[in-house]
Amino acid sequence: MKTIKVLIWILLFVACSSDEVKEDVPVDEEAIFLQELQAVVDSKIGSDKLLGASISIRVDGEERWKLQGGxxxxxxxxxxxxxxxxxxxxxxxVAATVLKLAEEGSLSLDDPISKWLSLNSPNIDENITVQQLLGHFAGLLGYFRHPDIWPRVEGNLTTAIPPIELVDYVGEPVFNPGDRYEYSNSNYLVLGLIIESATQKTVGEVFREKIFNPLQLGNSYFPANESLVGPVATPWRDSNGDGTLQDISDEFGPAYHSVFYTAADVFSTASDLSMWGQHLFNGSLLSQETKNQMLNFTPLGDPIATGYGLGVREVTFVGRSLWGHTGGMRGYGSYMFYDPVSKVSIAMLNNQSRSQNGPLLRYELVNEILEKVFAHL
Known part of the structure; x- marks a missing residue:
């Protein structure tokens, strides 16, 4: 009988101890939250959705979550x-570089194009100022719209086009300088040429000297002027409009990089890009006075893309106004935004273009992730 009682006591002790151990095991809330974020990414990946995505989210400079899919x-x-x-x-x-040069006294936002360049183009008013170029108030027609530019690129994919020759593809102006806002890649083409004239260096050299190296963005490159090092996500594009994405990596060489130039040719990782958002809006790269100029948004009358400053978009996510920019080029789509309230920055990179649902899925992905992040913090 005593033996039975002892066995019962031991069993009860073990059972109670087991319950106590279970109660003491901590719940890894961050791991669970990471799974929730990954589920959002996974819901946007598929044969008829996003092909692939890389995401980085920082809070006040600290990288808290990294996500990949596809x-x-x-x-x-x-x-x-x-x-x-x-x-x-x-x-x-580009905008940060120009504003930095202005802070250093190398140029002024009031400078006309003519102070730095002799373009000899009937379609570019050389009285247009640096500030008008930065804010898309110049009236220049986008050079990608010219009917001859892509035949030239595609006719010789291995030969870079000199930046000064891209000016020849700027069409007739759409309004007088200063009249109103209209987004145009030609503005940033001209700004790239001004950077080179003001510094007597290539844009790639200036980026590396003033941004990439001092801010330790070691995985960011400007392939129009330098070699792109490291693994590159394969670019995909529905080139013929039949709804099927094609691998265009064989096309993406010197001609592509040169034509995108300062309108679109930086390559980076999601981690570097989310850090760039912190440096640009939450760091000391630019003075507060300069950042105030950059963030003086022109209202656009759109409920989502609400404003444009100097090289910066204001876009609504989860009912909040965030600062940053979107991107779309052959083979890639991208988002980089910063929330001044929570100090959250997010970068989302996707390796496809001209896909039917791509733009909407990219916005939904970033919006849904931010909704969870804001609720979690």
């Missing part, structure tokens, strides 16, 4: 170290 190509998944074309987010680097 493929670079059939046998290669997207990885965090992959570089993507960031397309028009390049304009934030």
């Amino acid at each position: 493929i670079s190509k059939s046998d290669t998944p997207i990885t965090a170290d992959m570089r993507f074309g960031i397309a028009s987010i390049t304009k934030t680097f």
Whole structure:
């Protein structure tokens, strides 16, 4: 009888101890939250959705979450170290460089084009100022719209086009300088030429000297002027409009990089790009006075894309106004935004273009992730 009582006591002790152990095991809330964020990414990936995506989210400079989904190509998944074309987010680097040069006294935002360049183009008024170029108030027609530019690129993919020759593809102006806002890649083409004239260096050299190296953005490149090092996400594009994406990596060489130039040719990782958002809006790269100029948004009358400053978009996510830029180029789509309330920055990079649902899926992905992040913090 005593033996039975002892056994019962031991069993009860073990059972109670087991319950206590279970109660003491901590719940890894961050791991669970990471799974929730990954589920959002996974919901946007598929054969008729996004091919691949890389995402980085920082809070006040600290990288808190890194997410990847989908493929670079059939046998290669997207990885965090992959570089993507960031397309028009390049304009934030150009604008920051020009504003930095203005702070240093190398140029002025009131300078006319004629102070730095002799373009000899009937379609470019050389009285247009640097500030008008930065804010898209110049009236210049976008050079990608010229009917001869892409035949030239595609006719010789291995030969870079000198930036000064891209000026020849700027068409007749759409309004007088200063009249109103209209987004145009030609503005940033001219700004790239001004950077080179003011510094007597290539844009790539200036980016590396003033941004990439001092801010430790070691995975960011400007392939129009320098070699692109490291793994690159394969670019895909529905080139013929039949609804099927094609691998265009064989096309993406010197001609592509040169034609995108300062309108769109920076390549980066999601991690570098989310850090760039912190440096640009939450750091000391530019003075507060200069940042106030950059963030003086022209209202656009759109409920989502609400304003444009100097190389920076104001866009609504989860009912909040965030600062940054979007991007789209052959083979890539991108987002980089910063929330001044929570100090959250997010970068989302995607390796496809001209896909039917791509633009909407990219916005939904960023919006849904931010909704969860804002609720979590």
